[in-house]
Amino acid sequence: MGSNKSIGRKMIDFFSGWERIRVVLLGSKGSGKTVFLTSVGDQLRHQVKEKFLKDWTISFDPGEDNKVQEEAAKSGIPVFKFQESRASFSNGEWPEKTQDWSVHTVPFTIGKDKDKKRILLEMLDLPGERVADFAMINQSYQQWCSWMETSFGGVTGFSTHFKNYLKRLRNFGDDEEGKEAAISAYKDYLAAEYVSYSLSLTPSIVKLGRDGKQRSGNKEQFRDALKEIPVGISNDLQFIPLPRESFDKGSPHYKWITDFSKGYEAYKKDVIMPIVSWCSDVNSLLYFVNVLDLLNRGPEVYNSEKKFAEEVFRFFRHKEEQNILLKPFMLIKDWFVTYVDSVYVVATQSDRVCDQGNEMIGLAYQMLKEVVGRFELEDGKTNFLSCAAVDTSDEYEDGTISAQTKDGLKQYKPSNVPQEWPPSDKWSPGSFAWPNTFPRIDKRADRPPNQKGLDAIIRRVLSL
Numbered sequence: 001m002g003s004n005k006s007i008g009r010k011m012i013d014f015f016s017g018w019e020r021i022r023v024v025l026l027g028s029k030g031s032g033k034t035v036f037l038t039s040v041g042d043q044l045r046h047q048v049k050e051k052f053l054k055d056w057t058i059s060f061d062p063g064e065d066n067k068v069q070e071e072a073a074k075s076g077i078p079v080f081k082f083q084e085s086r087a088s089f090s091n092g093e094w095p096e097k098t099q100d101w102s103v104h105t106v107p108f109t110i111g112k113d114k115d116k117k118r119i120l121l122e123m124l125d126l127p128g129e130r131v132a133d134f135a136m137i138n139q140s141y142q143q144w145c146s147w148m149e150t151s152f153g154g155v156t157g158f159s160t161h162f163k164n165y166l167k168r169l170r171n172f173g174d175d176e177e178g179k180e181a182a183i184s185a186y187k188d189y190l191a192a193e194y195v196s197y198s199l200s201l202t203p204s205i206v207k208l209g210r211d212g213k214q215r216s217g218n219k220e221q222f223r224d225a226l227k228e229i230p231v232g233i234s235n236d237l238q239f240i241p242l243p244r245e246s247f248d249k250g251s252p253h254y255k256w257i258t259d260f261s262k263g264y265e266a267y268k269k270d271v272i273m274p275i276v277s278w279c280s281d282v283n284s285l286l287y288f289v290n291v292l293d294l295l296n297r298g299p300e301v302y303n304s305e306k307k308f309a310e311e312v313f314r315f316f317r318h319k320e321e322q323n324i325l326l327k328p329f330m331l332i333k334d335w336f337v338t339y340v341d342s343v344y345v346v347a348t349q350s351d352r353v354c355d356q357g358n359e360m361i362g363l364a365y366q367m368l369k370e371v372v373g374r375f376e377l378e379d380g381k382t383n384f385l386s387c388a389a390v391d392t393s394d395e396y397e398d399g400t401i402s403a404q405t406k407d408g409l410k411q412y413k414p415s416n417v418p419q420e421w422p423p424s425d426k427w428s429p430g431s432f433a434w435p436n437t438f439p440r441i442d443k444r445a446d447r448p449p450n451q452k453g454l455d456a457i458i459r460r461v462l463s464l
């Protein structure tokens with residue numbers, strides 16, 4: 001087994017008796033992170049040797065697991081509700097979206113001949129939207145404001161909504177009423193931006209809540225809900241971005257800065273730092289793409305997700321670039337960067353099509369090869385893969401599959417996955433359609449669901 005850990009981490013591992021491996025699962029809502037987390041947890045807890053890591057023996061000790069889960073709960077990061085999620089598989093359902101970000105820790109021993117290791121696999125389920133707040137790392141309120149303005153407003157920024165918001169701010173007086181109006185204008189902006197995938201939807205708490213519970217509905221419903229939702233951790237600790245000119249002592253909004261800074265710092269400390277410090281020492285980044293869903297939804301959603309992925313990846317860098325001598329300078333240049341040592345892109349839900357995993361990988365590759373290429377990782381530290389974390393279908397030689405759909409058990413021929421993303425003028429939403437399928441009902445709790453491709457992913461993650 002390979003290892004590429006920092007000396008500090010090696011020491012911690014040595015004293016705790018565990019080799020800790022950290023993974024961030026990143027992807028937009030519905031890309032399959034929760035299902036993956038549940039299935040992997042189950043495969044490791046109840047290894048079926050012919051089907052999962054067959055040249056290795058995995059043993060799992062429930063008593064030890066209890067201790068580990070108790071420890072994890074103390075960290076302040078939500079603990080993944082494994083049992084609940086796993087139980088939904090048994091009932092032929094998908095896990096509910098009640099908790100959208102959490103850490104799943106699985107302790108196990110893996111061995112081959114005399115080579116045995118106690119591994120603590122820690123996987124963070126991170127909704128892409130939360131990454132919007134990563135720009136706050138190592139930035140003061142003033143620096144963050146200026147970053148927001150440059151990225152989304154001003155001459156260079158790409159959000160007309162943000163430019164609009166900055167313009168509206170000028171109309172508001174410097175009193176309490178003016179401040180309320182400014183916060184409300186920012187909420188209008190958030191609602192306008194809500195429909196697009198954008199890192200400008202920050203603080204992400206407005207959309208994800210504190211523990212990742214997604215607010216849904218259309219733009220109007222979202223704006224309506226925002227009436228009750230503070231922009232920050234509480235009504236007294238709200239903050240909104242202000243343009244650079246507000247930081248001049250003579251500016252009318254200068255006196256809001258003290259309060260907004262306070263709200264900003266509290267938000268950073270409470271909501272963002274626990275996640276970011278968790279992410280500061282990550283082995284692998286797994287980026288999930290729901291290729292089939294993107295094909296179904298058409299070019300507009302594809303483009304916005306692609307751009308979103310590009311923005312999100314800017315917050316991650318390859319660990320080896322972290323040169324200690326250069327670090328003081330890097331802090332200025334890359335204030336908000338998280339380091340990883342391998343990046344894998346995973347095209348999910350391959351069981352919904354028949355034997356077309358390679359086509360799915362091809363599409364994910366076309367979409368993300370440039371962003372992933374920027375990491376300049378060596379061979380083996382980056383890959384494009386596909387999986388069906390829960391394989392819901394049986395495949396037949398004539399290219400048909402049979403699976404449980406919302407209309408019951410159906411045998412059908414799924415559409416072909418194209419070799420390339422279609423050109424925009426020939427691709428409208430709905431030109432492809434793959435039915436949603438459901439897990440097969442199986443009440444046995446000691447047998448993990450069938451899967452495809454998890455083996456290859458986990459071998460890389462564990463450096464087997």
Ligand SMILES: Nc1nc2c(ncn2[C@@H]2O[C@H](COP(=O)(O)OP(=O)(O)O)[C@@H](O)[C@H]2O)c(=O)[nH]1
Nearest residue numbers: 029030031032033034035094349388389390437
């Ligand atoms: N057929 C199939 N559907 C899946 C699979 N993984 C996820 N899905 C579907 O995608 C939905 C969203 O998955 P989830 O893991 O909750 O996505 P998340 O938002 O990224 O955590 C599920 O409710 C399923 O409908 C899979 O392996 N096979």
Ligand SMILES: [Mg+2]
Nearest residue numbers: 033034099100
């Ligand atoms: Mg989820």
